[in-house]
Amino acid sequence: MLQMNNIKKIFRTDLVETHALRDFSLQVEEGEFVAVTGPSGSGKTTFLNITGMLETFNSGSYLLDGQDVSQLNDNQRSKLRNEKIGFIFQSFNLIPDLNLYDNVDVPLRYRGFSAKERKRRIENALERVGLSARMKHLPSQLSGGQQQRVAIARALAGEPLFLLADEPTGNLDSLMARQVMQLLEEINQQGTTIIMVTHDAELARRAQRNIHIVDGQVSDYQQLQPVLEVAEA
Amino acid sequence: MFEIRPILSALLRHKSSTFLIILQIAITFAVVVNASSIIKQRIEMMNRESGMPEEHLLTLNVNAFGANYDLENNIRADIELLRKTPGVVDAVAINQVPLTGNGDSGGISATQEQYDNRESIPVGFFMGDSHTLNTLGVKLIEGRDFNEQEVIYTAERPEVKSSIVTKSLADKLYPNGDALGKPVYIGGGEYVTIVGIVKKMSGSWVHSSLFEDSMISPIVSLDRFKRILIRTESPQVTAKLLGEVEGLLIARNSERVVTGVRSLVEHRARAYSGDNAMTIILWSVIILLVAITALGIVGIVSFNVNQRIKQIGTRRALGATKLDILRYFVTENILITSLGLMVGTLLTIGFNVYLVDQYDMPSFNWYLIPVGIIIMLLVGFVSVLMPALKASKVSPAVATQSI
Amino acid sequence: MISYYLKLSWLSIKRTPMLTALMIIAIGLGIAVSMTVLTVNYMMDKDPIPSKSHQLFHVQLNTFGEGHSNSRTTDGLPYQVTYQDAMNIHRSEVPLRKTRSLSTGFSVIPAAADKPPFIESARAIDSDFFAMFKVPFIYGSVWDKSVDEAPKNVVVIGQALNDRLFDGQDSIGKQINLNTNLYTVVGVVGEWQPAPRYYDLNNGNFNETEVVFVPFSLLPVHEIPSWGNNNGWRVETINNYQDKLASEIMWNQYWVELSDDDMKHQYHQWLKGYIGEQKKIGRFAQKDADASLKNVIQWMKQNNVVTSDNSILVGLSFMFLAVCMINTIGLLLAKFLRRAPEVGVRRALGASRREIFIQHLVDVALIGLIGGLLGLALGQLGLLGVKNLYSSYSQLVYMDTTLIVMAICISLGSSVLAGMYPAWLICRTNPSVYLKIQ
Structure with a gap:
């Protein structure tokens, strides 16, 4: 479903070249829940941006649902992003001036669905995250956890190939974080593929598969459990 | 795929700044339409056909002071001299010259009864000899010109029998179009007969209602202050004579002072200088006002774009193309501009009603409103384009940046 | 305290040079246009003989x-x-x-x-x-x-x-x-x-x-x-x-x-x-x-010394000034709201609403003053233009001290008025909102 081979991403300034990703390869199959972890500066965000087609890369290949992403222009990438990927951001990124209904509506508008279809999907998605009663509320009237659930509804409404979550619980307290995590797990169990980028090892452990990025490459050893368990205890 | 409803609800979240732009556009629109209406009306007035070859005409005044100055013979000799001058087509001693703002006016009517009931029509009275029409260069469309025998040279109130009127005046006196040969009452029970009708001729007062209503009589009034009108072959001769004619006349007889040597082109410029100034000032006001409003839109939209960088990035991440983003801001702006123009249209009409009521301004042409709307929409579009293009260039990657 | 506010204003001007420049241009043009028109009007309408204008009468007999x-x-x-x-x-x-x-x-x-x-x-x-x-x-x-x-x-x-x-x-x-x-x-x-x-x-x-x-x-x-x-x-x-x-x-x-x-x-x-x-x-x-006795002022009015064109232009120029001020309010709203987080911090650190309000008004007054000075300079250009257009007015068209003081007062007054609403809005907002978001 998603296949990256030898992806290389270099940031150039006048003075230095930074290799954010070097020979990065990854394959994700349908239905998986993959957590991508790594220390800050490891290339996690670059991985996220490239996976989400928010950024281009220098070399290597990225096949998404069989399509070679590197061959696409900006408009085509936007379209693909809209159809295949459901984004969940650390800071929710809801549009403050729009109510929940209109927020979930945003990606559907760009998809060009009919009004009826959009309505069905929005109501459905909000139902799934348990917020259908608060459709007319503004984001500022909700708690952080609720806001993130709206963001998840927004990601789900387009029925994407996979959800791409960036530290989905990073801005939440532990109770809310747990609830959001539970929701993601439920969604995964219902068949949606999830790729989650996080620095939180405990969260990562709850995923089926963990990928650890160090220095722009997938690290050989995958588990740091004992250390963290000690820390947690 | 215009997101009108969500844009509207987002705008309603920012009532005050939206309201301010709407108000600004509304007032700008009202000022622009009303100012253009005034400009248009002034330009139309300034462009009225004069019926005369203005570039070939110049005028001057002769102020005789000699104690034993023979008025009639001097006037005859002056005119004869001028008519013989190379490059001069014709010349005439006349009581008033079109476009100069000086002269004689009064009321006339088609019947004595109308005159007694004070239903007379205001006219400009022109007096000159049988060369008057030819010198003015106006076109006779009915009847005949004056002949030399009818011309009366006098310092007293003359008894004239014939007169030539402009078409405009003829139609007011005799609306059936049969003015030729009919009488015109000039007061005191006296009347003159219309012997000729002139197609078009400017009067002396450009802002007067009688501007195009003139009556010419075959009289040369013997006066120490005498106006002379000269028609030349070309603008070059006019320019040359402007410098030479004073010397020419003084050389013939030095017991007078020649003043006011001016071309009709200059008289026209002077007559309309106020309107011309008003036009220029109003143009400046329009241009500056539209510029201010455009700059205001650029400023506000730029600010909004800066405020919404994250939101734009998110939209891009969720699948909006660059064009979608551009379209979002342009649609938003067109919506606000349209609202402003709706309010503005009401304001425009109200403002115009006030101007018509208070200052006797003619009311504006309705087509100025749609034209104004199109122009303002274009201005709004152009102003929003720069910041909107900037917005469309926001990278979708900002969505994943923590501030 | 005022000098502290002035310093803050200067900093904020430096931080938002484009918005500030737009506001100064708007106020400047507004003042320039209205003062140009007002000068002509004021000079025409001015009492030509103040000591005797109410003793001299023009006699009209019907x-x-x-x-x-x-x-x-x-x-x-x-x-x-x-x-x-x-x-x-x-x-x-x-x-x-x-x-x-x-x-x-x-x-x-x-x-x-x-x-x-x-x-x-x-x-x-x-x-x-x-x-x-x-x-x-x-x-x-x-x-x-x-x-x-x-x-x-x-x-x-x-x-x-x-x-x-x-x-x-x-x-x-x-x-x-x-x-x-x-x-x-x-x-x-x-x-x-x-x-x-x-x-x-x-x-x-x-x-x-x-x-x-x-x-x-x-x-x-x-x-x-x-x-x-x-x-x-x-x-x-x-x-x-x-x-x-x-x-x-x-x-x-x-x-x-x-x-x-x-x-x-x-x-x-x-x-x-x-x-x-x-x-x-x-x-x-x-x-x-009857007979009518009109004093100098009445006689000038009767003879429309101030033409209707002048009066229309005065009206238009005030609408122009209004647009400039509305424009300024819009830009000020933008500028102040951008600063909301900073205001949140100041409020949290103990600044009262009044202090925040005054700080922002000082901000606006500074912009108004600069705009007014620009307007005076541009107004001189405008008058030069008017002089060229109406040769007969040339002796009339200059700004005396009264008019210069008036220009400064109008620009300060109207910009402070324009700043009231944005300043009130910003000082009224709950500081915690902005602290939380950041």
Whole structure:
């Protein structure tokens, strides 16, 4: 479903070249829940941006649902992003001036669905995250956890190939974080593929598969459990 | 795929700044339409056909002071001299010259009864000899010109029998179009007969209602202050004579002072200088006002774009193309501009009603409103384009940046 | 504290240079346009003789026959008076001062044969004229009062003519030749150019003053012609100057100086008596024929010294200023809201609402001041343009101290007014909202 081979991403300034990703390869199959972890500066965000087609890369290949992403222009990438990927951001990124209904509506508008279809999907998605009663509320009237659930509804409404979550619980307290995590797990169990980028090892452990990025490459050893368990205890 | 409803609800979240732009556009629109209406009306007035070859005409005044100055013979000799001058087509001693703002006016009517009931029509009275029409260069469309025998040279109130009127005046006196040969009452029970009708001729007062209503009589009034009108072959001769004619006349007889040597082109410029100034000032006001409003839109939209960088990035991440983003801001702006123009249209009409009521301004042409709307929409579009293009260039990657 | 606010303002200006520049331009243009228009209007409307504008009265007599009126004025009265009325009402002893007045002109013939004759505009008046309208003398003085009744060839000339004929020397007692008649110079008047030229609003409101003044009593002697308007309302056969003097044609003007309301009332009564007398011989045929006394200010208003074009432009320029200010409010809202997080911090650190409010108003006032100064500079350019457009106004068009102070006050006042709402909005917002988001 998603296949990256030898992806290389270099940031150039006048003075230095930074290799954010070097020979990065990854394959994700349908239905998986993959957590991508790594220390800050490891290339996690670059991985996220490239996976989400928010950024281009220098070399290597990225096949998404069989399509070679590197061959696409900006408009085509936007379209693909809209159809295949459901984004969940650390800071929710809801549009403050729009109510929940209109927020979930945003990606559907760009998809060009009919009004009826959009309505069905929005109501459905909000139902799934348990917020259908608060459709007319503004984001500022909700708690952080609720806001993130709206963001998840927004990601789900387009029925994407996979959800791409960036530290989905990073801005939440532990109770809310747990609830959001539970929701993601439920969604995964219902068949949606999830790729989650996080620095939180405990969260990562709850995923089926963990990928650890160090220095722009997938690290050989995958588990740091004992250390963290000690820390947690 | 215009997101009108969500844009509207987002705008309603920012009532005050939206309201301010709407108000600004509304007032700008009202000022622009009303100012253009005034400009248009002034330009139309300034462009009225004069019926005369203005570039070939110049005028001057002769102020005789000699104690034993023979008025009639001097006037005859002056005119004869001028008519013989190379490059001069014709010349005439006349009581008033079109476009100069000086002269004689009064009321006339088609019947004595109308005159007694004070239903007379205001006219400009022109007096000159049988060369008057030819010198003015106006076109006779009915009847005949004056002949030399009818011309009366006098310092007293003359008894004239014939007169030539402009078409405009003829139609007011005799609306059936049969003015030729009919009488015109000039007061005191006296009347003159219309012997000729002139197609078009400017009067002396450009802002007067009688501007195009003139009556010419075959009289040369013997006066120490005498106006002379000269028609030349070309603008070059006019320019040359402007410098030479004073010397020419003084050389013939030095017991007078020649003043006011001016071309009709200059008289026209002077007559309309106020309107011309008003036009220029109003143009400046329009241009500056539209510029201010455009700059205001650029400023506000730029600010909004800066405020919404994250939101734009998110939209891009969720699948909006660059064009979608551009379209979002342009649609938003067109919506606000349209609202402003709706309010503005009401304001425009109200403002115009006030101007018509208070200052006797003619009311504006309705087509100025749609034209104004199109122009303002274009201005709004152009102003929003720069910041909107900037917005469309926001990278979708900002969505994943923590501030 | 103010200096601290000023420092903050300066910092905030530096932080948002584009928004600030837009606001300054908007205020500057608004002030420039409105001040340009206001200057012209103010100068036209200005009291040309503040010390006496309420004592000098222009006399109008309704000599019209039944059914006639002056269609160009609101009161329907004639602008001028007939010669016979000017002569008759001059008999009244009520006014403090009084003068008949006629716009005319002469050919001035220099003594030296090689110098060509030239035309000068002139005014035929009575001896009180100079004291009434405060015309300053540099040499000599006015002719004796007796000349107002018993004509004599005497003349008062203006400085410009004295310079031209006598090289600016004291010319009292010398003779000048006007239309081949010799006149003795009794006085030379100095700089005197009221604007508008309120003593004769029928012949060019902003024309130059005359440089030749002769006794009005000379009219029949030299058959002095009118260079102004001659308004008739009935058919009269005028074959010569004598006919004109005896006619109902209105071609003279009449001014009186009345020191107080009592005197004005008394004079009005006198004029009513005169009208009653005249009715007996068939003149003043209208039933309620009356006299009207208008002081300088009323007379200027009646004659539309401030044209409707001027008034429209004043209205437009204030709408222009309004747009500029609305524009500024919008930009200020943007600028202040951007600063909301900082305000949140300040509030959290103990700043009161009042302090936040004042800080933002100081911000706005600074911008308003800079905008006002820019507006003054641009306004000078605007006035230069107006001077080119209306050559006859050139002497009018300059900003005096009052106008400069006014410009600064308008820009400060209107920008602070414009800043009120955004400043109120920002000081009212809950600081915690902004602290949380960051």
